[in-house]
Amino acid sequence: MDKIFYTLLVYSENxxxxxxxxxxxxxxxxxxxxxxxxxxxxxxxxxxxxxxTWSDRETIEKVVKQIERKIxxxxxxxxxxxxxxxxxxxxxxxxxxxxxxxxxVSKIVRRHSAIFVEVNTTYCIVEKAGMTEEIISLxxxxxxxxxxxxxxxxxxxxxxxxxxxxxxxxxEAREARYRQExxxxxxxxx
Amino acid sequence: MxxxxxxxxxxxxxxxxEGVETLFGYPGGxxxxxxxxxYDHRDTLNHILVRHEQCAAHAAQGYARVSGKVGVCLVTxxxxxxxxxxxxxxxxxxxxxxxxIAGQVGAGFLGTDAFQEVDxxxxxxxxxxxxxxxxxxxxxxxxxSRAFYIARSGxxxxxxxxxxxxxxxxxxxxxxxxxxxxxxxxxxPETDPVxxxxxxxxxxxxxKPLALVGQGVELGNxxxxxxxxxxxxxxPCGCTLLxxxxxxxxxxxxxxxxxxxxxxxxxxxxxxxxxxxxxxxRFDDRVTGRLDAYAKQAKVIHLDxxxxxxxxxxxxxxxxxxxxxxxxxxxxxxxxxxxxxxxIGSFREYExxxxxxxxxxxxxxxxxxxxMGEVVRAVSDATRNEAILVTxxxxxxxxxxxxxxxxxxxxxxTSGGLGTMGFGLPAAIGATFARTGRPVCLFVGDGGIQMVLxxxxxxxxxxxPVKIILLNNNFLGNVRQWQAxxxxxxxxxxxxxxxxxxxxxxxxxxxxxxxxxxxxxxGAVREMLTSDGxxxxxxxxxxxxxxxxxTTPGSSVDEMLLEC
Numbered sequence: 001m002d003k004i005f006y007t008l009l010v011y012s013e014n015x016x017x018x019x020x021x022x023x024x025x026x027x028x029x030x031x032x033x034x035x036x037x038x039x040x041x042x043x044x045x046x047x048x049x050x051x052x053t054w055s056d057r058e059t060i061e062k063v064v065k066q067i068e069r070k071i072x073x074x075x076x077x078x079x080x081x082x083x084x085x086x087x088x089x090x091x092x093x094x095x096x097x098x099x100x101x102x103x104x105v106s107k108i109v110r111r112h113s114a115i116f117v118e119v120n121t122t123y124c125i126v127e128k129a130g131m132t133e134e135i136i137s138l139x140x141x142x143x144x145x146x147x148x149x150x151x152x153x154x155x156x157x158x159x160x161x162x163x164x165x166x167x168x169x170x171x172e173a174r175e176a177r178y179r180q181e182x183x184x185x186x187x188x189x190x
Numbered sequence: 191m192x193x194x195x196x197x198x199x200x201x202x203x204x205x206x207x208e209g210v211e212t213l214f215g216y217p218g219g220x221x222x223x224x225x226x227x228x229y230d231h232r233d234t235l236n237h238i239l240v241r242h243e244q245c246a247a248h249a250a251q252g253y254a255r256v257s258g259k260v261g262v263c264l265v266t267x268x269x270x271x272x273x274x275x276x277x278x279x280x281x282x283x284x285x286x287x288x289x290x291i292a293g294q295v296g297a298g299f300l301g302t303d304a305f306q307e308v309d310x311x312x313x314x315x316x317x318x319x320x321x322x323x324x325x326x327x328x329x330x331x332x333x334x335s336r337a338f339y340i341a342r343s344g345x346x347x348x349x350x351x352x353x354x355x356x357x358x359x360x361x362x363x364x365x366x367x368x369x370x371x372x373x374x375x376x377x378x379p380e381t382d383p384v385x386x387x388x389x390x391x392x393x394x395x396x397x398k399p400l401a402l403v404g405q406g407v408e409l410g411n412x413x414x415x416x417x418x419x420x421x422x423x424x425x426p427c428g429c430t431l432l433x434x435x436x437x438x439x440x441x442x443x444x445x446x447x448x449x450x451x452x453x454x455x456x457x458x459x460x461x462x463x464x465x466x467x468x469x470x471x472r473f474d475d476r477v478t479g480r481l482d483a484y485a486k487q488a489k490v491i492h493l494d495x496x497x498x499x500x501x502x503x504x505x506x507x508x509x510x511x512x513x514x515x516x517x518x519x520x521x522x523x524x525x526x527x528x529x530x531x532x533x534i535g536s537f538r539e540y541e542x543x544x545x546x547x548x549x550x551x552x553x554x555x556x557x558x559x560x561x562m563g564e565v566v567r568a569v570s571d572a573t574r575n576e577a578i579l580v581t582x583x584x585x586x587x588x589x590x591x592x593x594x595x596x597x598x599x600x601x602x603x604t605s606g607g608l609g610t611m612g613f614g615l616p617a618a619i620g621a622t623f624a625r626t627g628r629p630v631c632l633f634v635g636d637g638g639i640q641m642v643l644x645x646x647x648x649x650x651x652x653x654x655p656v657k658i659i660l661l662n663n664n665f666l667g668n669v670r671q672w673q674a675x676x677x678x679x680x681x682x683x684x685x686x687x688x689x690x691x692x693x694x695x696x697x698x699x700x701x702x703x704x705x706x707x708x709x710x711x712x713g714a715v716r717e718m719l720t721s722d723g724x725x726x727x728x729x730x731x732x733x734x735x736x737x738x739x740x741t742t743p744g745s746s747v748d749e750m751l752l753e754c
Binding site: 058 | 315340498
């Protein structure tokens with residue numbers, strides 16, 4: 001089956017050990033995680049994971065269900081690149097003497113709409129935010145100039161194209177159903 | 191009213207608050223404050239001292255499977271905790287609700303490789319439904335309540351509580367907690383009414399429907415709902431190993447066991463039916479055989495409580511999520527009465543074939559040594575199918591499952607998913623504490639019993655009325671059968687040199703008898719069943735007996751060998 005690049009968005013309670021539980025699902029199925037980003041979400045107490053991996057649809061569906069099955073995972077969804085807005089950030093550390101010698105370097109940086117965020121006598125740091133391909137393209141060009149000392153990429157972060165946060169709706173529905181069941185049980189007891 | 195008590199005492203009160211009456215355990219350094227607290231609760235919390243922690247977990251499983259309550263086990267840190275791992279993994283595979291409470295070094299020592307420290311939360315993470323390290327006495331009431339709620343709700347499973355020593359000795363203002371809601375956890379998914387209607391329409395249109403009954407029916411207490419459903423639409427069914435007692439063996443629509451050593455009819459008909467209705471089962475490879483040749487002609491309806499089971503192994507046309515007690519009732523209301531007598535009649539030729547070529551020679555042999563199936567059926571008959579069957583793993587398990595007859599729900603306790611040799615004896619001990627008033631009959635092989643032989647000590651101490659039936663063939667029989675069939679009869683390390691089990695039973699003060707002759711079998715079984723308390727019946731059976739029929743590994747479900 002053809003491999004597709006998937007982005008998973010996972011929401012969980014902020015409990016210790018959960019990241020381990022989530023990544024273990026990938027390990028068990030021999031899937032490599034291409035990037036992983038964990039941070040607080042817009043909802044207090046809830047963490048959001050953005051995970052990317054190459055897989056096929058059948059496998060990714062099972063992976064998502066097995067992640068969602070974890071007690072403290074709230075929701076997990078998978079997306080292809082056309083279903084989400086995604087962004088990544090990269091830092092490129094360049095040798096300052098070589099940048100000064102080679103005017104091509106700053107042209108490349110400007111052409112890619114990247115910015116210098118740090119300059120000192122030994123090195124400077126260029127920051128580029130954007131799509132993965134843009135970041136790689138800048139990397140390739142800078143690499144050719146021979147002035148690059150270090151390079152790092154963040155994992156990708158992504159946001160869905162739908163206008164509502166699905167997690168909010170889910171949590172509200174959960175609370176409502178619980179209250180309803182409680183009320184029903186109390187009525188029965190009377 | 192709040193009062194200051196230790197974390198260990200809070201654990202005792204929390205267990206009592208959860209309605210726990212029985213625990214299986216073994217003390218040790220890091221759990222001593224808890225055992226000290228337990229000393230004052232001996233009249234409400236019945237603690238069964240096992241002889242090895244693995245068996246505490248299996249006993250808790252046996253107790254849970256028969257009683258329907260959460261089984262509890264209490265062990266110390268480090269080796270005490272790691273010894274329970276096999277039982278926890280087994281409970282995870284077979285959806286058995288147990289809570290394992292393990293001691294842990296004090297929070298200040300965590301991560302320092304302290305004496306008897308092991309990262310239990312890390313180690314048990316993939317084999318638990320939930321696990322948690324209690325590091326503060328304040329967390330005891332909440333963690334225990336959450337543990338029991340998770341273990342028993344939805345699709346049940348094992349929970350581990352890792353209880354640090356400081357949390358056991360620190361004091362806390364105790365107040366009981368009742369966790370009955372976790373916002374991230376949906377124990378019972380909502381049933382989609384549209385899919386329910388579609389399922390009902392598909393069932394109504396079926397000419398050759400077949401139902402597959404799994405343990406979910408027992409876990410959901412839906413035995414009556416199942417019967418009503420099958421009877422209304424006149425649907426024949428096959429049962430998985432763990433679902434065997436969800437419907438009585440004698441029910442005319444029950445066509446027997448599914449899978450590798452199951453009955454011919456339901457296996458062959460799986461590949462002939464037009465609608466397959468899976469109820470609380472998970473299409474294990476021992477049930478399906480080769481997946482790409484499994485029920486390809488059929489539309490599949492899958493009733494399950496766990497969304498992760500849908501499409502896991504077999505593509506499903508209509509998933510019906512929810513507790514099968516509810517979904518079966520809703521489906522039964524929607525479907526129309528039907529008559530499938532011609533289709534049901536078509537099972538008969540396979541039943542007759544199996545009866546004459548496999549079953550009769552197994553249970554009524556003309557001559558020669560005792561057969562395994564013959565002993566099983568003799569016990570089953572003598573208990574009028576009222577007993578609870580517990581098995582170990584291997585030939586004894588398959589023979590017991592095939593030839594025992596089930597009259598009541600929750601009558602089979604066996605290690606299905608994990609296939610744990612050594613499960614039988616401790617699980618049978620645990621089953622006796624469910625106090626059903628029904629006899630507990632254990633079938634075990636000479637390999638499996640020696641893995642947990644020390645538990646005869648528990649049987650002795652508790653006078654646990656386990657009827658132990660050892661099917662002794664001086665072989666690791668199941669592996670030997672495979673060596674005979676697939677490895678050119680090269681019996682690599684399967685012959686078993688056995689001790690004198692009569693002397694062993696005598697040493698533990700357990701009444702026993704050895705049977706070798708057919709003429710003595712009925713009398714020996716009667717003696718076993720009429721004796722009070724435990725009994726050890728050693729049946730010396732044919733050494734190279736085989737479990738048949740069989741779907742060989744890699745074959746499709748309808749390719750069953752009758753002889754090998």
